[in-house]
Structures are given as C-alpha cells and as structure tokens.
Amino acid sequence: MDERFEIRIDGRTYEVERGTTVAAALLNAGVTRFHDAPGGEPRAPLCGMGICFECMVRINGEEGCLACQTVCRRGMEVVTR
Amino acid sequence: MNAPDIIVVGAGIVGAACALELARGGARVSVYDRGIVAGGASAAGMGHVCVMDDSEAQFQLTRYSLELWAEMSPEMPAAAEHVYCGTLWVAADEEEMAEARRKAEFYLPRGTPAELLDEKQLAAAEPNLRKGLAGGLLLPADSVLYQPAVAWWMLNEAKKLGATVHVNQPVESIEDDGLHMGDGTVVAAGRVVNAAGAWAARLTRNTPVKPKKGHLMITERAAEFVRHEVIELGYIKSAHSGATEAVAFNVAPRPAGQVLIGSCRQLGVWDAAIDRKILNKMLRRAIEYMPGLAGLRGIRSWTGFRAATEDSLPLIGPCEGYERVWLATGHEGLGITTATGTAKVLAAQMLGRECGIPVAPYLPSRRVAGHG
Amino acid sequence: MSHVKMQGSIVVVGVGPAGIAAAWAAAEAGGDVLMVDNGAAAGGQIWRGGKALDRLSTKWLRRLERAKGIRRVGALVVSAEADRKLLLAETAEGGSVGVRYEKLILATGARERFLPFAGWTLPGVVGAGGLQALVKSGLDVRGKRVVLAGSGPLLLAVADLLREREATVVLIAEQARMAAIMRFGMKLASAPAKLIQAVVLKARLATVPYLTGCWVERAEGAERLKSVMLNQGGRRWRVECDYLGTGFGLIPNMELAGLLGCETGPGGVVVDARQRTSVEGVYCAGEAAGIGGVDKSLAEGEIAGWAAAGQEDTARALEGVRAKQLGFAAALGEAFGLREELKGLVTAETVVCRCEDVRMGALEGMEDWREAKLQTRCGMGRCQGRVCGGALEFLKGWTPAVVKPPVFPARVATMVAEDEV
Incomplete structure (x- = not known):
C-alpha cells in the first residue's frame, strides 16, 4: 500500500499522505477559502471535530461534506466554495 | 397612567396585525402575551399567504387579505422576506385534476389569476416533483413571508403610535373588567381582544376553538430545489375529512434556499413534543411526491398548534356573554394569510373603521344562530 | 440508500476515553456491547491520531482491542426515540443505521467554547x-x-x-x-x-x-x-x-441526552453515583456529564459500564476515584472561569452566529434564545447553535432551547428509515 497518493483540489492535483483529512490536505495546499458565509465572507475550519460546519466542501460531487471528518482517498475530487 | 382603550391578548401575527390596525385607528393599545412575540402558532407556520375557496366567506377574507398584504409589503422590512413565489396545487390523478379545474373556474371569474398546468408544464415548474403527475394549478398572486419578523415589525409600528407590548405575561382569564393575571392582579382595559390562537378557549367562555397540532421540518440550503409553495390537491380531502389525523405533501422554499416540509394535522392534541410517527408519515408523503427530498439533510423539526373552528372560518367580533370582550381567533391554517383582513374586520366593528368586505360571516354569534 | 438494523444489549455512543472504559467494563461483565461513533478511530478527540500516545491511552486502546463481545459501527447518531429504545445514525456514505438498545451509555464528550x-x-x-x-x-x-x-x-x-x-x-x-x-x-x-x-x-x-x-x-x-x-x-x-x-474551555455535548429526555444542567447531563440519568436505562459518562478531563472520563465510563451490565459492586468500588476526579473538575472550573472583560470584545458589528451571519447588534432587544432564533435566525443554521450557543450562554446568560430531532443534520431518508409500518 502506497503511503502517498494524489487527490484533486479545485481541478489541480496534489499529493497527500495516507490518513490525512480533506481539511488538512486543503490547508496544506494553501486553500483558505473552504466555503462562503451567507454574507460572502471566506470561511475555513474552526472546530476541527465536525461540529461547526465551517469546513464544508464538495467531495466527489456531493455538496456540504465536512472536510475535517473525511479522510482523503486516492483520486478524490474536492471543490471549495 | 390611564387604562388602555384596548388590550390585545396574543402577540402572534393576528394579535400584532390587530394591534397595529387599532393603533392606526387612534386607539391606545396594549398587547399582552404569555410568551414571546410570535412564539405560538406564528413561530411554527410556513408563512404561506394564499387565496382559498372552501367557502365564499373564506375566499372573500383571503382575497381581501392578499390585497392588504400587497399594500403593506413595500412598508415591511427586508427581514419580512415577502416573496411572490405563487402556490402550485399538484394534481396526482384525473380526479384531482378535476378539482384543479373547478378551482380555476371559481377563481378566474372573481378576478383572481389562476393557471392550469398540464403534466409537462408542471414538471417544468417544479422539476423535483416525481414523474407521472396529472398536472396542477398555479396561483401566481400567492406569496410567502417570514411571519415572526412581520409580527415583530407590526408591533414596532404600533409602538410608534403609542402602543405598549408586554411579553412573558401569563394571562389566566379575560373578564369584562380586564385581564386576570397569573399573579392574581387585574389589568384594566376599556375593551379586550382575545387573539390567543389555540389558547383562546382557555381565556374566555363561548370560544369554540380547538388545537390542531402540526409538525414541520426544515432542510439545509438547497438552492432552487423548490420554487413555489407546493401542495397536493389531496390536501383538500385530508384537511377536511372528519379524520382527527391527516398528512399531506406540502413544501415551500425559504429565500435562502432551505426547504420547509409539511404538513400534518392532529385535532385536539395539546402535547408539544415531536410525534415521530406522524412526522415520519408526513416526511414519507413528501418523499413520495419529491423523491429528491430523501437526499436533503433535515436540520430541525418542530410543532405548533393551529386554532381550529367547526366551520373553518375565524371568529372575529364580540365574544358572546361579555360586554367588552372581543375575539380574533380560530384561523386554523390561515392565520398568516388572513391576519391583515382580520385586523380590518375587527377594527371595522370596534372603531367604526372602513372594511372592504362584509363582517357578518366571521361574527362569533353566527355559531349561536346556527345552533338555534 | 442502504439501511441497516443493529442491536446491542448495551449500546455505547462515543469512542473517547469514557466510551472505551464503558464498553470495556460492560464487556468484561459479559455484556453484548455495541459502540456507535461516526467512523473515527477509537480514542475520541483527546487520543486522536494514534501517534505519540501516552501509557494511559495505550493501555485503554489495547484493552478495547482485546475485549471480547464488543462490536463497533461507524455512524453518526442523528436522532433517537427513548420510548422505542432506538437510535438513528448515518454513515459517511449516507446510509442509515437503526440501533436498538436495552441499556444506553452516552459518552458524547465535549466541544470547545x-x-x-x-x-x-x-x-x-x-x-x-x-x-x-x-x-x-x-x-x-x-x-x-x-x-x-x-x-x-x-x-x-x-x-x-x-x-x-x-x-x-x-x-x-x-x-x-x-x-x-x-x-x-x-x-x-x-x-x-x-x-x-x-x-x-x-x-x-x-x-x-x-x-x-x-x-x-x-x-x-x-x-x-x-x-x-x-x-x-x-x-x-x-x-x-x-x-x-x-x-x-469545553462545553458538554448534551444534545442527544436532551433529545432522549434526560435531565441536563448547565454543567452537564445530570447523573447519580452510578452514572444513571433521569431516563430509565440511559447512562452518561465523561465530559458530557461534566467537564473534568480524561481521568474522570475513564472512571465514569467504567462505572457506567459495570452498572449497566448489572455489576453494582464493581461500580461502587470506583466511587472514591470518581469523587476525587470531581473535586479536580470543580477546581479546574474555578481556576479558568471566564472574566467579564471578555464580553467587551464583542461589538454590534461582530458576527455571533457564523452559519447565518448574525451580528451581535441584531440581538439587541431580544428576550431570550428562542426569540433570537425566531427573529434573527441566530443558531438556526447547520451547526444548530453549537457554536453561538456556547458564546451566548456566556455573553447573555441564555440557556439552550428544547432539543428536537435531528441532533445533527440528517438526510430525510435517514429520519424515516426505522418506521414501524
């Protein structure tokens, strides 16, 4: 089993280590804007434990996924905002 | 300080509309509520403002109220979220389609816009409805609003005219000398209006309203999932069948994209707890009509109590057996729609203000006559 | 979506220290134990990550691994019905799980304030x-x-x-x-x-x-x-x-307990010396029953596990440990009490409810939490007030409203999955 594999974040390819959550992978990739608040401000993870819903992104086409509760899988497609 | 001319008991949408109309008519008004503003049925409703045709009197009151809402709309703050999304009555089969046509034939000659949709047009209007429905009826002049904010605004407008609002004040009963409070004191008033919704029957005698419990659920934001207030025409059958329990498919969009899912009715139930059995029955019915709802995430559910009357018309006028007590209750599922019309009908009687429709069909005394 | 039905004579919600200790003790006592948590690795927030574990966590994680009669299901509990002794949970893939229990141990932990x-x-x-x-x-x-x-x-x-x-x-x-x-x-x-x-x-x-x-x-x-x-x-x-x-500091996660009808106080779910809540057959242990750290969680978890499995004497033997930890918890709360000046950091412009973008100024004139929710949508978003609720408890002294299902956003399909037809 490979310890590293690729995922796609907003159409670009990044290498991540097995066991990394999507939230950590996004932050490592320099993403700061995970989704927009109703008023349009950028938002990013706050609680890191699936409570605050600030890390919501689209994962493999599914809206509203919690990036901090989802572990990266090979070939995963993540879209922010 | 002198006693107010009129005390309105109930700070829901009906009480708030009455307080504002009475204050605008020059009365010194106070409003009392056992809880918070719009904390009863007004906190629980869908915010639907719609024309209805169960009876000529119901049509008159709803149509008149829609006109009044349209006049009031530009005054209301953005928080009122008044959106003309229209009502879409859905016909599952030919029998219900016949009902849609009957409705159209009722509304059109009376000047209320209505548009019959065939199967294709229905699918285009609401793409998330299941395939194979017969058609529908679109009532484009209907709207939705956020009633807690509207009640809040109405009371603030009344306050600007000198009204006072007293929340978290449990009233034990209403008598001709005023409000008898939980702590034994009496708050005097010239006249009192009982606008306490389903709780009205606990405050005055000869007030034939019963609670009809409802459940609602709201989903997370799902942009454009639902565009209209959508109701199944089977609702007519379920809402008026003698059954003490009924569910119907009824969804509505919130302006931010959440979907409100209703509706159900349980007559005579006073327990506010979520009843999972009927909630689930209601959700299943909704999924039958809109299968995609199954995949949306529900965020909250809640309950409320409508004030139901025997003939589905509200009680607006002098309360039998009292000299100075009035009623404005019994609106069942139409309290939000007819709040504006109710205020006019009440103020016409109490202050001699003008009113666009006859008041007789809504007088509480109609019942006594009927029983005669 | 798939629906799975499961049952356990003792069901534990949460796989942090309290949940692990509870499951281990119940299994030691011969119970048929089912642990429900949202698919995360055992250890909860505190022992998360696997690496750099101390001796205590190593010991307990090993105990859990070796225990016989413990099953686990990775699904987030989103709703519950006390009268049917039923939990509804949702998997990360969107499937639903119905879990029947005879005894239920809530070890739902805490969140940050x-x-x-x-x-x-x-x-x-x-x-x-x-x-x-x-x-x-x-x-x-x-x-x-x-x-x-x-x-x-x-x-x-x-x-x-x-x-x-x-x-x-x-x-x-x-x-x-x-x-x-x-x-x-x-x-x-x-x-x-x-x-x-x-x-x-x-x-x-x-x-x-x-x-x-x-x-x-x-x-x-x-x-x-x-x-x-x-x-x-x-x-x-x-x-x-x-x-x-x-x-x-931390706030106990009491939503599930509240939904089941368990009595809750400002400091946590109310329990007796055997971790029994006010609802028959429902126990609560660890941070959810009052903030106090890992040692308290382990002691309470064990007590709940033994007690739920009917081993009253073993549970009683841990009373002293528990009492000592409760003393520590009280001292902790006192030392790190929040000072009044922190209230002054919020201006009318400060966003309080992040889900719905409600600013502090909008809450002016609101009577209570319920009125704020109704009039401003504060606390009405996806997090269901878990973030702003803790803030407003401190800022305005508002207490949370009655808990209604679901306790976490859940698919409508999940809500109706366990119907009795």
Whole structure:
C-alpha cells in the first residue's frame, strides 16, 4: 500500500499522505477559502471535530461534506466554495 | 397612567396585525402575551399567504387579505422576506385534476389569476416533483413571508403610535373588567381582544376553538430545489375529512434556499413534543411526491398548534356573554394569510373603521344562530 | 440508500476515553456491547491520531482491542426515540443505521467554547482543540507561527503538540489570572498523575511565553489571518502569525441526552453515583456529564459500564476515584472561569452566529434564545447553535432551547428509515 497518493483540489492535483483529512490536505495546499458565509465572507475550519460546519466542501460531487471528518482517498475530487 | 382603550391578548401575527390596525385607528393599545412575540402558532407556520375557496366567506377574507398584504409589503422590512413565489396545487390523478379545474373556474371569474398546468408544464415548474403527475394549478398572486419578523415589525409600528407590548405575561382569564393575571392582579382595559390562537378557549367562555397540532421540518440550503409553495390537491380531502389525523405533501422554499416540509394535522392534541410517527408519515408523503427530498439533510423539526373552528372560518367580533370582550381567533391554517383582513374586520366593528368586505360571516354569534 | 438494523444489549455512543472504559467494563461483565461513533478511530478527540500516545491511552486502546463481545459501527447518531429504545445514525456514505438498545451509555464528550471577537471568522483562526485535531490528521505546521489564546489546560497540550511538530508557538495568552492558576496548581498536588503531567508540559514549553490575564482583542487580515492584537492589563500590541488557536474551555455535548429526555444542567447531563440519568436505562459518562478531563472520563465510563451490565459492586468500588476526579473538575472550573472583560470584545458589528451571519447588534432587544432564533435566525443554521450557543450562554446568560430531532443534520431518508409500518 502506497503511503502517498494524489487527490484533486479545485481541478489541480496534489499529493497527500495516507490518513490525512480533506481539511488538512486543503490547508496544506494553501486553500483558505473552504466555503462562503451567507454574507460572502471566506470561511475555513474552526472546530476541527465536525461540529461547526465551517469546513464544508464538495467531495466527489456531493455538496456540504465536512472536510475535517473525511479522510482523503486516492483520486478524490474536492471543490471549495 | 390611564387604562388602555384596548388590550390585545396574543402577540402572534393576528394579535400584532390587530394591534397595529387599532393603533392606526387612534386607539391606545396594549398587547399582552404569555410568551414571546410570535412564539405560538406564528413561530411554527410556513408563512404561506394564499387565496382559498372552501367557502365564499373564506375566499372573500383571503382575497381581501392578499390585497392588504400587497399594500403593506413595500412598508415591511427586508427581514419580512415577502416573496411572490405563487402556490402550485399538484394534481396526482384525473380526479384531482378535476378539482384543479373547478378551482380555476371559481377563481378566474372573481378576478383572481389562476393557471392550469398540464403534466409537462408542471414538471417544468417544479422539476423535483416525481414523474407521472396529472398536472396542477398555479396561483401566481400567492406569496410567502417570514411571519415572526412581520409580527415583530407590526408591533414596532404600533409602538410608534403609542402602543405598549408586554411579553412573558401569563394571562389566566379575560373578564369584562380586564385581564386576570397569573399573579392574581387585574389589568384594566376599556375593551379586550382575545387573539390567543389555540389558547383562546382557555381565556374566555363561548370560544369554540380547538388545537390542531402540526409538525414541520426544515432542510439545509438547497438552492432552487423548490420554487413555489407546493401542495397536493389531496390536501383538500385530508384537511377536511372528519379524520382527527391527516398528512399531506406540502413544501415551500425559504429565500435562502432551505426547504420547509409539511404538513400534518392532529385535532385536539395539546402535547408539544415531536410525534415521530406522524412526522415520519408526513416526511414519507413528501418523499413520495419529491423523491429528491430523501437526499436533503433535515436540520430541525418542530410543532405548533393551529386554532381550529367547526366551520373553518375565524371568529372575529364580540365574544358572546361579555360586554367588552372581543375575539380574533380560530384561523386554523390561515392565520398568516388572513391576519391583515382580520385586523380590518375587527377594527371595522370596534372603531367604526372602513372594511372592504362584509363582517357578518366571521361574527362569533353566527355559531349561536346556527345552533338555534 | 442502504439501511441497516443493529442491536446491542448495551449500546455505547462515543469512542473517547469514557466510551472505551464503558464498553470495556460492560464487556468484561459479559455484556453484548455495541459502540456507535461516526467512523473515527477509537480514542475520541483527546487520543486522536494514534501517534505519540501516552501509557494511559495505550493501555485503554489495547484493552478495547482485546475485549471480547464488543462490536463497533461507524455512524453518526442523528436522532433517537427513548420510548422505542432506538437510535438513528448515518454513515459517511449516507446510509442509515437503526440501533436498538436495552441499556444506553452516552459518552458524547465535549466541544470547545468559542467567544466571538473582531476577526474571529477569518480563515486561520481555528479552535485550539480544532488545531490539535487538524495537526493530528495531517496538517503540516512546520515553520508556521501560531498564537494560542483563550483559557484552560488544553492550550498547553496544544502548544506541546505544535512544538513537537516544529511549529513556532509565538505565545500562549491565558485569560485567567495568575493567582487563580496558582491556586489550581496547589490543588493539583493532591492528584500526583496530573501534577507530573503539568510539570512535564511546563518544562517542555519553557521557551514559550505563557501570558496570564491576556487575551486576543482582534484578529486581523483581509482574506486570511495576518496578525492578532493582544491585550494584557490594558497594554496592547500586535503579533504576526499564520494561525490563531483559540478556545475558552469545553462545553458538554448534551444534545442527544436532551433529545432522549434526560435531565441536563448547565454543567452537564445530570447523573447519580452510578452514572444513571433521569431516563430509565440511559447512562452518561465523561465530559458530557461534566467537564473534568480524561481521568474522570475513564472512571465514569467504567462505572457506567459495570452498572449497566448489572455489576453494582464493581461500580461502587470506583466511587472514591470518581469523587476525587470531581473535586479536580470543580477546581479546574474555578481556576479558568471566564472574566467579564471578555464580553467587551464583542461589538454590534461582530458576527455571533457564523452559519447565518448574525451580528451581535441584531440581538439587541431580544428576550431570550428562542426569540433570537425566531427573529434573527441566530443558531438556526447547520451547526444548530453549537457554536453561538456556547458564546451566548456566556455573553447573555441564555440557556439552550428544547432539543428536537435531528441532533445533527440528517438526510430525510435517514429520519424515516426505522418506521414501524
């Protein structure tokens, strides 16, 4: 089993280590804007434990996924905002 | 300080509309509520403002109220979220389609816009409805609003005219000398209006309203999932069948994209707890009509109590057996729609203000006559 | 979507220390145990990450691994019906799970309390425990400048982890006064394990400034965090940083208990000496029953496990341990009580409810939490008030409203999955 594999974040390819959550992978990739608040401000993870819903992104086409509760899988497609 | 001319008991949408109309008519008004503003049925409703045709009197009151809402709309703050999304009555089969046509034939000659949709047009209007429905009826002049904010605004407008609002004040009963409070004191008033919704029957005698419990659920934001207030025409059958329990498919969009899912009715139930059995029955019915709802995430559910009357018309006028007590209750599922019309009908009687429709069909005394 | 039906004579919700201890004890007593948690690795928030585990966590995780008669299901509990003794859970893939129980042990843990201040919604401002969780799940903080601010011992633990992962911890700002923390330190002397823990931590963090009576007044930056403005006794200065980890103690997760009808108080779910809640057959252990740390959680978890399995005597034997830990919990709460000045960090412009973007000014004139929810939508978003509720409890003294299903956003399909037709 490979310890590293690729995922796609907003159409670009990044290498991540097995066991990394999507939230950590996004932050490592320099993403700061995970989704927009109703008023349009950028938002990013706050609680890191699936409570605050600030890390919501689209994962493999599914809206509203919690990036901090989802572990990266090979070939995963993540879209922010 | 002198006693107010009129005390309105109930700070829901009906009480708030009455307080504002009475204050605008020059009365010194106070409003009392056992809880918070719009904390009863007004906190629980869908915010639907719609024309209805169960009876000529119901049509008159709803149509008149829609006109009044349209006049009031530009005054209301953005928080009122008044959106003309229209009502879409859905016909599952030919029998219900016949009902849609009957409705159209009722509304059109009376000047209320209505548009019959065939199967294709229905699918285009609401793409998330299941395939194979017969058609529908679109009532484009209907709207939705956020009633807690509207009640809040109405009371603030009344306050600007000198009204006072007293929340978290449990009233034990209403008598001709005023409000008898939980702590034994009496708050005097010239006249009192009982606008306490389903709780009205606990405050005055000869007030034939019963609670009809409802459940609602709201989903997370799902942009454009639902565009209209959508109701199944089977609702007519379920809402008026003698059954003490009924569910119907009824969804509505919130302006931010959440979907409100209703509706159900349980007559005579006073327990506010979520009843999972009927909630689930209601959700299943909704999924039958809109299968995609199954995949949306529900965020909250809640309950409320409508004030139901025997003939589905509200009680607006002098309360039998009292000299100075009035009623404005019994609106069942139409309290939000007819709040504006109710205020006019009440103020016409109490202050001699003008009113666009006859008041007789809504007088509480109609019942006594009927029983005669 | 798929629906799975499961049952266990003893069902444990949560796989943190309290849940692990409860499941282990119940299984030792011969019970058929089913653990339900949202698919995360065993250990909960505190023992998350697998690496760098101490002896205590190693011991308990090994116990769990070796125990016979414990099954686990990875699904988030979203709803419950006390009268049917039924939990409804949802898997990460969207499938639903119905779980029947005879005895239920709630070990739902705690979350951080956040207090709003200007700029707290900026990306880069993270919970202190949140930052810890992110680092443990792969966030690379090498060379990053981090300020930790808020209150409580968690700040120290997070600083230690960050230091180990080669971040630069610029400083720790603790809002509590030094005198209060000193008094707490004295009480620690009666709990040797904790004393050693604290001493070790302090030695490791010797190079990190630990400022007491100090807090972040404002987080600054355009699209993300650039710097924070600190305040210590009226002295204000700016510090540049990449992350701010902030948290003001912990709040028990009581939503599920509330939905089941268990009596709850401001400090946690109300339990008796056997961790029994007010609802027959439902137990609660660990942080959800009152904040107090890992030792308290383990003791309470064990008691709940033994008691639920009918081993009253074994449960009773742990009473002394529990009492001692409760004493520690009380001292902890006292030492790190939140000071009034923190209320002043919120202006009318500050966002309080992040889900719905409700600002403090909008809450002016609201009678209570329910009215605020109705009139402003504060607390009506996806987090269901878990973030702003804790803030407003401190800022306005508002208590949470009645809990109604679901306790976490759940697919409508999940809600109706366990119908009895």
